Amino acid sequence: QVQLVESGGGVVQPGKSLRLSCTATGFTFSDFxxxxxxxxxxxxxxxxxVVSVTGQNDFYADSVKGHLTISRDNSKNTLFxxxxxxxxxxxxxxxxxxxxxxxxxxxxFWGQGSLVTVSS
Amino acid sequence: QTVVTQESSLSVSxxxxxxxxxxxxxxxxxxxxxPSWYQQTPGQAPRTLIFSTKFRSSGVPDRFSGSILGNKxxxxxxxxxxxxxxxxxxxxxxxxxSGISVFGPGTKVTVL
Numbered sequence: 001q002v003q004l005v006e007s008g009g010g011v012v013q014p015g016k017s018l019r020l021s022c023t024a025t026g027f028t029f030s031d032f033x034x035x036x037x038x039x040x041x042x043x044x045x046x047x048x049x050v051v052s053v054t055g056q057n058d059f060y061a062d063s064v065k066g067h068l069t070i071s072r073d074n075s076k077n078t079l080f081x082x083x084x085x086x087x088x089x090x091x092x093x094x095x096x097x098x099x100x101x102x103x104x105x106x107x108x109f110w111g112q113g114s115l116v117t118v119s120s
Numbered sequence: 121q122t123v124v125t126q127e128s129s130l131s132v133s134x135x136x137x138x139x140x141x142x143x144x145x146x147x148x149x150x151x152x153x154x155p156s157w158y159q160q161t162p163g164q165a166p167r168t169l170i171f172s173t174k175f176r177s178s179g180v181p182d183r184f185s186g187s188i189l190g191n192k193x194x195x196x197x198x199x200x201x202x203x204x205x206x207x208x209x210x211x212x213x214x215x216x217x218s219g220i221s222v223f224g225p226g227t228k229v230t231v232l
Contacts, residue, residue: 037166037223044226045158045166045209050219059219062121095165104219105154106171106211113165 002026004111022079022096029077033099038092126224132200141192142210148191153212155193161206205231
């Protein structure tokens with residue numbers, strides 16, 4: 001069955017960088033666009049970015065453009081999110097989500113999330 | 121800046137019907153925004169309910185239905201159950217090759 005498992009979260013100091021991973025199993029990873037979504041504690045969901053099936057195209061929410069980088073390694077069935085110059089407001093549970101085929105529209109399966117806490 | 125709107129909270133009696141809406145601060149929601157809906161219970165990852173306006177995701181009960189009502193997307197729960205008491209988020213695709221999606225702020229549905 002489809003599984004998405006995020007990793008790489010933790011407690012990080014402001015200004016540092018972090019790379020989250022999302023390992024996919026149970027489907028042909030290279031056939032699906034992939035997304036990152038985050039949720040600050042006690043708050044709503046925020047769409048962050050999507051990467052195309054090949055990894056050649058990526059799109060970002062205006063609020064995080066230039067701050068985050070989404071990428072993928074289809075040979076390893078893994079999605080990444082690089083967060084640079086971490087800020088307190090980056091504290092959140094980060095979810096990866098599978099897109100609906102090659103389309104950038106919508107998500108179907110979700111991981112359980114990886115918690116990033118920015119703290120000095 | 122495009123902002124997605126949702127009711128902050130709604131209540132419904134068990135067995136009753138409730139409609140949640142998803143709008144835009146500028147313009148109307150159409151099928152070209154491919155509205156989708158997600159359910160989230162406390163401490164859990166979101167679950168996909170509806171995609172592309174009206175199509176139910178696999179395993180979603182048919183008491184959940186999606187549509188366009190006027191200038192907004194809508195999620196209707198018909199025959200609400202106590203387990204439907206949780207948060208619901210809509211997502212709109214801004215399209216035009218932007219690749220950008222935007223979540224609404226979420227609606228807390230209370231079944232009592």
